[in-house]
Amino acid sequence: GQSLEQPSEVTAVEGAIVQINCTYQTSGFYGLSWYQQHDGGAPTFLSYNALDGLEETGRFSSFLSRSDSYGYLLLQELQMKDSASYFCAEGPGGGNKLTFGTGTQLKVEL
Amino acid sequence: DAGVIQSPRHEVTEMGQEVTLRCKPISGHNSLFWYRQTMMRGLELLIYFNNNVPIDDSGMPEDRFSAKMPNASFSTLKIQPSEPRDSAVYFCASSPKATNEKLFFGSGTQLSVL
Numbered sequence: 001g002q003s004l005e006q007p008s009e010v011t012a013v014e015g016a017i018v019q020i021n022c023t024y025q026t027s028g029f030y031g032l033s034w035y036q037q038h039d040g041g042a043p044t045f046l047s048y049n050a051l052d053g054l055e056e057t058g059r060f061s062s063f064l065s066r067s068d069s070y071g072y073l074l075l076q077e078l079q080m081k082d083s084a085s086y087f088c089a090e091g092p093g094g095g096n097k098l099t100f101g102t103g104t105q106l107k108v109e110l
Numbered sequence: 111d112a113g114v115i116q117s118p119r120h121e122v123t124e125m126g127q128e129v130t131l132r133c134k135p136i137s138g139h140n141s142l143f144w145y146r147q148t149m150m151r152g153l154e155l156l157i158y159f160n161n162n163v164p165i166d167d168s169g170m171p172e173d174r175f176s177a178k179m180p181n182a183s184f185s186t187l188k189i190q191p192s193e194p195r196d197s198a199v200y201f202c203a204s205s206p207k208a209t210n211e212k213l214f215f216g217s218g219t220q221l222s223v224l
Contacts, residue, residue, distance in 0.1 A: 033211045042201060042215035043153070050211075087153065092210040097166060098143075100153040 002026045002090050004101030011107045012078055020073045020104045022088035032064050032071040033089040033098065043087060046073070075106070083108045114216035116202050122222045128190040131219045134183055135204030143213060144177055144187050145201040153201075159185065192223045 004024045012018040022032065031050040035043040047055050049064035049071060061074040075082055085105050091098040115134040123129055135142045143158040157167040159179045167177070174193070179185040189196055199220050203213040 031211055035213075042217055043203075043213075044215070045212045048211040097155060097158060098211070098213060099155065100145075102152050 002099040004088055004090055004099065006086075006088060006101045006104045008102070009105045009107070011109060013109050014078055014080060016078050017074065017076050018078060018106065020075075020086050020088075020106065022071045022073075022101055024069050024071075024088070024090055024101075026069075026090050026099075029066065029069075030091050032062070033091070034060075034062050034073045035087045035089060035100070036084050037087065037103075038084045046086075078108050080108050080110075082106060114202055114204050114214050116200075116216035116219055118219060119217065120220045120222075122224065123192055124224050125193055126191045127223075128188065129192045129196075129221060129223075131187040131200050131202075131221070133185045133187070133202030133216060135185070135202070136214055137183065138206065139204035139214070140182075140207040141205045141210055142179060142185050143203040143205075144185070145203065145215075147199045147201060147218075148197075156187070189221075192221075194223045197221055197223050 006022050033048045034046040036046050037043045047057055047062040049055055049062050052064055052066055054061055054063045059076045064071040085103045087103045088101040089098045117132045141160050144156040145153050147153045156169045157177045162179045177187045199218045201215050201218045203215045205213050
């Protein structure tokens with residue numbers, strides 16, 4: 001089965017850089033996605049890594065190391081609106097299935 | 111496009127009642143997913159469909175839960191009878207055929223079973 005672990009909470013100040021880690025144990029790994037969810041809202045897609053390395057999308061970057069079963073989401077120039085929960089997700093597998101991690105609540109402070 | 115549309119937005123019901131949640135995926139998307147989110151268990155995949163066919167329902171907790179997708183533009187998740195432990199936010203999501211790592215989620219249904 002799939003298991004993805006993340007820190008439960010991270011706090012950072014506005015303008016700073018923060019890294020949210022995700023370690024996984026899976027039987028058959030396909031790729032790692034990241035989603036953002038604001039309180040009371042729906043998860044929204046941020047990025048996807050199928051291969052090792054860094055993917056950059058504006059202020060957000062995502063990294064994957066298959067050999068280490070590890071990935072992270074990097075948020076730069078933090079803004080108050082970045083306060084949200086961030087989920088890593090593994091998949092899709094042969095059946096187009098995503099399994100989500102436990103989620104990290106990011107609090108951005110002044 | 112209006113995105114994934116779910117209804118109702120909120121549902122409060124009494125234990126033992128039947129609950130039906132509805133979802134309209136984004137037009138042209140071939141895959142549809144039902145997730146449940148709670149503080150204790152996070153985001154759990156209940157069931158998903160490809161081209162209206164259920165592919166994996168191993169996440170459906172009990173026989174009290176059932177899901178259908180009669181056509182490409184509509185799906186339902188039914189709980190009968192409902193129990194207090196079913197209280198959660200239920201999300202429907204859809205994805206295009208070629209880029210399934212990107213799911214588009216609806217706004218969710220906040221279900222409270224008293």
